[in-house]
Amino acid sequence: MYIRKNESRGHYVGLGSVGATLAICLTDGLKSQQLPLKSDGLDFLIEAGPQVDEAGLSSLFDITSQELPSKEAATKCIQAFFECVAFFFPIIDRDIFMSRMEMMYTPQRPRLNALDYCLFHLVVSLGALVQRRTSTQTEDMDRIYLSSYQKAWTMMSDALASPCETSLQILILHIFIHTKSGREGFAWVLCGLAIRVAQSLGLHQKSPTDMGFSERRIILRSRLWCILFGFDSSLSLVQGRPPGISSGLYDKDISYLDDSQSESPSGPPSRAQMSNWWYKLSQIQNQYCALMQTKHSLVSRLDSISEANQRLEVWKDSLPSSYRPDGTILVSPENYWHVVLLHLEYFNFLRTIHLAGTVLRLSCSGVAHQNSSEYQASEVICVEAARCFIKTLNR
Known part of the structure; x- marks a missing residue:
């Protein structure tokens, strides 16, 4: 349920919330009595928004006197x-x-x-x-x-x-600054806060068709969610910590990332297509990080690592040959650095997967595991992925 405060702000509540429960009981009661729902019948939900979802405090800063x-x-x-x-x-x-x-x-x-x-x-x-x-x-x-x-x-x-969409933009910029300053651990903490803000605004769900959002705003909301999801997945991987959201807890409309929207199918990939590659890679990272935090047995974890490795291989093979991380980068200048960043993310993920596989395989030395032979070369792949990461970074 998306509750609109005004033209630019609103918040999301689930069907199990107190507000939604009261609204459902009210509407069902009126229907049973064959009474119409008045236009102001659910105003209590809107009026409760600031009380429930806002701090209720005003700024103490004299912002107009700030030196610029x-x-x-x-x-x-x-x-x-x-x-x-x-x-x-x-x-x-x-x-x-x-x-x-x-x-x-x-x-x-x-x-x-x-x-x-x-x-x-x-x-x-x-x-x-x-x-x-x-x-x-x-x-x-x-x-x-x-x-x-x-x-x-x-x-x-x-x-x-x-909290509003601008609040989320501000948080994501803070995350970016701390990530690029080498404070990935703190950036990961901010990601958790940003995800909660995004969920309170309903960014993890498809935009309601009856809310009257402009196409520009729908795209912005989808873009913010995808960028935040990517940061959370990447930082969770780097920190070896659980992601802020599990793959089954969002239902986001990312149609603007659809491959079919490329203006020239025979030409270079569109920016939307490259964003789609990032998003799909983030989904694999997200699921991997979540699985590695479970209490499953070592054998089950090895199975999960094998699955992540296979999905990563499928993802890589889905890219155009000139964009794949296992060859020379032959792309247009405007796409070059996008591809470099994508390759860095891939090689770091590949290194992480095979390092985990190597360590867990050694821990399972006395356990019969059907895929143990698959990890005999993990040490080599891990070192090679690290070498490729450094080589790509030095470009």
Whole structure:
């Protein structure tokens, strides 16, 4: 059940919730008495939303008095963000963001809220992080990065006080920053929080047809879920921890990732197709991480590892030959780095699978296992996958 608060906000509750139970009892009771449901009959659910799903606290920050970087520096950082970060992870709608960003440096600034400021500081800090690797003014970029991120971090409670899609965008950007800064463990923790926010907004379910969401918003919601799901699967793999959500607990409409939507079937893969490859790989990672956290026997775990390895092989073979990780990358320049990142994820996953297979096979040294011969070469494959990862990274 999706409960709409206003034109831009709403939240999801399951059929087992107290609110849904009351709504079902009310509607069933009216039907049994052959009475119509009044237009305001379920207003109690809408009115209860802020009480149940929001913190009920207002911001203590005087956001309009915050010091901002110069407009010139901010513009450079924002451009770097959209060229180098959003190009791979389209978390933010550029047109909407830019229209709000322009207000930061005009008399309209008081119209902006804490979410706008938090998103602005995150984008600027990430752009500065990119710029300091290429700019000659590294000290200035370091200062902008640290200052902007500190402001964004101190405002995160405001971003979560009334969860919405922008709150989720903010969390995903925090996850990205900590992942790229080598703090994958903390990024994994933030993933768990972000998944809860996404579920409260109903992003794990198909968008309700009667909610009147625009196609642009439906695509954004699907995209945010896919990006978050990918981060959670990858970070769970890296940390050896359970994923934030199991494969059977979501029913997301990802039709915008459908292979059939390619504009030119004979040409290079579309961005949607490449996102589809990522999503399918994330699904295999998610199931593998969940299975490795179970209390199954060693033999059962070896069976699960074998299944994951087979699924990974099928996934690799489904890619066009020039995009597969076992050969030379022969793709267009605009797709090159997408493919490199995909290959890095593949090789790390392959290494993880065969390292686990090697360790568990040694633990099962006295146990008869039907697939034990399959893992006799796991040591070699594990080392080769690590070598390929480093080789790809050095490109």
